[in-house]
Amino acid sequence: MSESTYAVVGTRPPRHDATDKVTGRAHYGADFQLTGMLHGFILRSPHAHAAIRRIDVSKAEAFPGVKAVVTSADLPESPEQMVDIGEGAMPLSYIRGNMLARSKVLYKGHAVAAVAAVSPHVAEEAASLIEVDYDVLPCALTVEDAMRDGAPVILPDLRTKEFGEQTGRPGNVAEHFRHVLGDAENGFTEADLVVEREFRTATVHQGYIEPHATTVLWNEDGHVLVWCSSQGAFTVRKATAAVLDLPVLRVSVTPLEIGGGFGGKIRIYLEPVAALLSKKSGRPVKIVMSRQDVFEGTGPTPGSHMRIKMGARKDGRITAAQAYLAYEAGAYPGAMVAPGAMCVFAAYDIPNVVIDGYDVVVNKPSTAAYRAPGATQAAFATESVVDEIAENLGLDPVEFRLMNAAKEGTRRADGPKFRRIGCVEVLEAMRNHPHYRAPLEGPNRGRGVAVGFWFNVGLASSCTISVNSDGTVNLLDGSVDLSGTRTSVSMQAAETLGLRAEDVRPSVGDTDSIGFTEVTGGSRTTYATGWAAVEAARDVIGQMKERAALLWETDAASVEFDRGVFRAGGRSITFQELAAQLDETGGPVVGRGAVNPSGAGGSFSGAIADVEVDPETGKVSVLRFTAVQDAGRAIHPSYVEGQMQGGSVQGIGWALNEEYFMSAEGAMLNSSWLDYRMPTSLDLPMIDTVIVEVPDPEHPFGVRGVGEANIVPPPAAVSNAVYRATGVRLYRLPMNPVAVMEALWQKESEPGGGSLHSDAAA
Amino acid sequence: MKWFDYAAPRTVAEAAGILASHPGALPLAGGTDLLGQLRSRVRETDLVVDVKRIPELNEISWDAARGLTLGAAVPCYRISAHPVIRRAYPALADVAALIGGVQIQGRASIGGNLCNAAPSADAVPVLIALGAVCLVSGPGASREVRVENFCTAPRRHVLEPGEILVAFQLPPPGPGAGSYYLRFIPRNEMDIAVAGAGVAVTLDDGHIRSARIALASVAPTPLFVEEAGEWLAGKPVEPQSLAAAADLARKAARPITDMRGTAEYRRHLCAVLTRRALEAAIKRAKEERS
Known part of the structure; x- marks a missing residue:
């Protein structure tokens, strides 16, 4: 790479928002206050599946301090439509149904009614006085339960869509789709070795530290004002307006700082409810979720049931692959199985592929995006099978992957043909890393590898840049700042304008002040909003050239700009000098950039994990972990490394302990930080990172989004390491101590047996 | 609230x-x-x-003959930092440093840990192993209750209305003593014991003079496994002895299956943790003697 080309890109300046974040001055969702503000509390269903016969709110309404009570009867009725909820669309009736349950509750934690009162405690107390008469129904909690004949029907109006067509069949399968490439059956007959395994993964939550929080004022002029923590103000505006049946002009959303989202703060849960409470009470209403609300009432990522079959020749070439992916959608259709199917074999060039995907409704919270949604489950399955084949063929697991790696021109079964990608480069970086060859000493230790892919998105972003008279600029964009995007966007503007990063003052606009911008998600912000900033900066340069031309009485086309200096006909003027003369040359300069790129380059990621397993307790300790990822171009390497480390840690959490532990009746029993068991810093080694740079061919700086692909490989890498440490392969996440111990016991009781929990044999 | x-x-x-x-x-x-x-x-x-403002509940006092008197509301940070407790009752110092993080340790007390009457309470097996007695005051006469008899069920204990746990009395450890608490948690911090074992031993020239063993999280109350300790008394310090005592602990456990582990897994852990805790306590006792 040519580091010297850039003055700002690739450096590590301090974050523009660092001081506010470390001093606690930054305003997150729950920090917002308005005069006269009330506090809302949402009453949630105690049952996983029940018909609502009657709701009596009279005692709550009469409770001292209560100013409003709402139920689904307060939601407007309007014709069905698909509403874009950020990275996808959902029928309005489902969005409304999830906001406040109508005739049925579909999961424990489903919102049923809400109270606004003078304090959160009064609201909670009053909510406990609401009488809901439930007719409890049997529930289905996994795809296997829900797909069984005679399973409880969760959505009576749901009809299965199959291969793109409506079948008219009722049931819990919302959709069955298939991708075909080549002839899989034939491909398996060409194979010398075929391995088929069955996998299951648990429902897991994004685990953002900040709970959802919103404050809404339904103003006397009919305008709804929202201040909330979310991944995208425009998406909140669109969904809130749709649920309330208002034009978007009547809803204004001001984004507050966000304390983590990982995809989980794209959809809305609270805003329309707070709006209705505000409308009824005439006062602003704030609602802050508890951690239990977050676990039980927001969207986790799907649990899954998968089968992967792969065949390879003795020479190491994969000849065919087949996937069965059935994902839990939760209460409404929309399991992230489609992206799972896009990613399941994406790392490999396989000529013959069949992929079947099932989107299955179950009595759990409606699932939502979570960092490379759908890909981590699929990669756990694929990368476990790939590991097993490599071992059976006597091949090094990285070399085997390299022999079959996807590259430019490789066609995926779901259609697209890869453009320039960095899969090979990531695998080579893994192979060449000292970690991969370091000796692993001591008993009960093992090393595992895995790779993963996320396709990334582009989508719409807007940015404006206003030039100040001292030659600094103010930058306004529409992207909620997750993990330093204010700075990574500003750096791209600074590089284009020949300024330093600290010469740019970035801010995140509200929906009244900046053009439409999609959510901060899909690894798109540094890529697309950064691109918009480059466009805005180029617009500034164009306008400034005109000013220079005016001063020099020449043609703007003859003015050149390079590294902060305008030149024409032997004369030159710096950006700063020219900025001081804007008043005399026509007034302010405001540049605008608006982009909607469609061809974002995907990112590949790899993980090397060393573990030690306590053979007496089954506890897995991660001793060393290296993450490798293609960033295209790392604008701010520290933030790229931070993303890689964060994704790795979340993936390790999936691998080892995180799960929704459900009772048979569908209650999540571990809905607290204590019992949900995300890894803490004491459970992790320092995560080593290697940034690979295979520039995206279209982006001005070659950026590839880096927010997501890093979570994809870790569960498989850890599982492969556990196998090498113990001789036992696990086919279910999480691999918690009980699961590992049970697998070890089973191995003891079956001499010679090593493969467990697998219904199919090689 | x-x-x-x-x-x-x-x-x-x-x-x-x-x-x-x-x-x-x-x-x-x-x-x-x-x-x-x-x-x-x-x-x-x-x-x-x-009850934090009552002086008797906040006192730590030591007497070579009577042993340690520990106020029920003394916060953990004072216990883990106390030189006498660190030397004479190391398992108690350990557990006071194990419960919660720094802020929690600034508030949380051993008396509170017992009165909360959770089967998983980390301090309670240690108190039992160390032979602690509760000093209880009330409207009537004061009384003493051995810690192993204090809890009666999850969240239930023997205090009558108006009674208050004032302090613990721990006997002096005597020569050749060592104590240890070991819990199993899936993470390395911030977790509730899936199972725990608190042990106290005294050694006598290659033999175990006395031992007390108690378990966490494997019964409706913290569980005193008296028979395991009695069995060990007089036995040589050998792996077989410890394994046999560990097996008695496993047999005494009456765990349930819940989100933190299955009953079978917990029984298995009882043996593993008891053996490991005994090994660690014996190591301490040997260091104490040398």
């Missing part, structure tokens, strides 16, 4: 009077369990009685 009234008595008699006249009142020491329970509505009360 519902509204509640708050009282902060300055004497044991005053506290006992308030608690006796308000049967639903709940005592608050560090509050690290109670406030969470009130917030999540696991418990409700109209009156919280803060």
